[in-house]
Amino acid sequence: MIKTRLKEVIDGCFARGVQEKRWSEGGAGKYTVEIPKHENQGDYSTNIALVLAGIEKRNPREIAAQIKTLLEQDEALISSVSIAGPGFVNITVQPAVWQRVIGDIEKAGEAFGRSGIGAARRVMVEFVSANPTGPLSVGHGRQAILGDAIARLLEATGHDVYREYYYNNAGRQMRVLGESARARYRELLDLDYTFPEDGYQGEYIYDVARALQQEYGDRLSNSDDLVPFQAKAEELIFRDISSTLARMGIVFDNYYNERSLYDDGHIDSVVSELRGKGLVYEHDNATWFKTTEFGHEQDRVIIKSSGEPTYRLPDIAYHREKFKRNFDWLINIFGSDHIATVPDVLAGVTALGYDPAKVTVVLHQFVTLMRDGKQVKMSTRKANFVTVDELLDEVGTDAARFFFMMRKPDSQLEFDLDLATRESQENPVYYVQYAYARLCSIIRQARDRGLAILGFGQVDSSLLTQPEEIRILKSMASFPLLVEQAALELEPHRIIFYLMELAGQFHSYYNKHKVITEDTALSQARLCLVGALRTTLGNGLRIVGLSTPEQM
């Protein structure tokens, strides 16, 4: 990478300066190399003079002048150096350095942007984790896309990724679900029924009831047993969730059932282990976990006086099992409404002797749905929510993916349904995909005209000197580092913004310069650029799970 090469050169200059007693070595590692905001400030910029001036109590511009002299000796890499503002050293590299990026991209192909920095570290990404009580809502949609995009980014950077879905098909929620299904079943048979007060009112419960009717006729009309109702509801809802996930191209390696934590004795063993460490006590008939030992404000109940555990206990047990399964990094994608569990779970695993630093929780804010310019209030129970399936029907999988990734997790996401449906043509995803299709089209066009498509080694790349061309080359050169950063920071939105930027640069270039002209040498050089761009844009789209249409 060019930036790291340049950093090494600057480090070399710094070291020489130390050797020649121009400055002390106190500034080592404190200065940075950056891409400046404005193009007239060079390709790269370093604040080394400013940093050293602070330490040495000297004039930064004077130090900058010394750096400039040292840097200018590397003529293979650097074309010019200037000093600007308070003492920034701005560096312009040789055009050939940028032009060679095309060769790198050609060589790497589909691997361009991918890397091995993850060093095959085993990472578990846990996400969605919705209980089978209803279809996935738009909030789940955001989480599904976010989690999958993070998983894909980690895969692209050489991590060994494992996707897991944690669910619970037992307990109160499922009982209410069974009761809801039974009520609808009786309703369909014109029997008297009482719908549970906090029951699930969604239309999908009728689907469950109809399926029961089809399978059992009216044989369940006298049944007090909730099991068949619950089982059918769970089966159908889970099938529905799975198919929604499949539509989005999301595949889990494992579905982890909360109930197995009970069946396998993990719940009990966590309690006894914590008790053995003196971190558990009984009070008011309940069992408490001394979270105050970990700096929390109050202790928490882990087993209610009814004998039933609170959600914290299985959560802690689940995380202990994750640790036992030998992952190097545990990533949880949670909605911000689950924030309360995080400190408790971390306290739990810490108490059990595991390293909480291995756990990273990505909390994402809610999705606000806008319809007719007004916010849609949503509730799973009342079922006045828009499902992911409906959303996919309306805007398509690529657009949905793109929208959900457009915001950083910390920001609330406003999803304007009217805009997404009525004006899906103006969706930014098309802007990027159109650029890709256009690139493909140019290459087709060249072939049709009998123009040979040559490799980087066979063309005169020094002809690529237009500002728009250099700009594109520079952007492409920064792609691998961007992917690394987006992956390690768990921020897929960076890829989205990059793609929009790169697509925009291409559209501008396209409108200003013709690729295929009578000038064969120039055309072939530009076709090389087009090919590299197609690879870069395509890789970017694929890395976050978007499709790459060659025609639209």
Add this chain to the structure above:
RNA sequence: GCACCAGUAGCUCAGCUGGAUAGAGCAACGGACUACGAAUCCGUAGGUCGGGGGUUCGAAUCCCUCCUGGUGUACCA
């Protein structure tokens, strides 16, 4: 009350973890198809970065404090 997140152009949001003159997309206005794809491009306009202090060569970014919105603060998950 306390904790976490957010507050940047009319709207929706970026801002590479402390850099130079704060950006993009919509929306508004004015232009570009005898053209490798006009799902595109070019231009104009739009700002006390919520307010106020502080840290330093330098702050949208870090610290303190207040204001506003969201979420949580359960023997719900």
